[in-house]
Amino acid sequence: MADCLDILVAEDDPCIAAMLADILDELGHRVVGVVDTAEAAIGFTTEKSFDVALIDVWLAYGSNGLTAVRHLTDRNGIPVIVCSGHAAAQDARAAGAIAFLEKPFRITDLERALEIVMEAETPADPTVTGAKVKLLAAHAPSPAGR
Incomplete structure (x- = not known):
């Protein structure tokens, strides 16, 4: 996989989606699409290829992001990072x-x-x-310590 990832963002809050897109761009990655429902995330796989998806659990219109996670990982082999303030890591895993x-x-x-x-x-x-990511992130060296 390349150092520059093509990323799909599934987030229903436009402000958070824009902020994530900006951050990912600053980190040297490309956001190839932003969607606000699980169905749109699943449908995006037929429109464009991407390396990873960043998906919120609770999306627009009552859509559940975990549905998209299952579909993307099981049927398409696309790795997914789940980000949520309302879900548990074990559900995402x-x-x-x-x-x-x-x-x-x-x-x-x-x-x-x-x-x-x-x-x-x-x-x-x-x-x-997911638990390993949380553990690693908590103990990762700061940019100054790298």
Whole structure:
């Protein structure tokens, strides 16, 4: 996988979606699409290819992001990072997410989750769990300490 990831963002809050797109751009990645429902995230797979999806659990119109996580990981082999303030890491992991970020999260947490996606041997590497991402992010060196 390349250092620059093509990323789909599924987030129903336009302000958060725009902020994520800006942050991902600053980190050197490309946001290839922003959607606000699980159905749109699933449908996006037929429109464009991407390396990873960043998906919120509770999306617009009562849509559940975990549905998209299951579809993207099971049928398309696309790694997914789940970010939510209302879901548990174990739910995200059970759905197939490679990482879980609890909102609000630090940019360094997002960076580490993306690094784990890039380092994973396969998109569904079972050794890379949401809990591991949270643990690694909490103990990752600061940019000054790298």
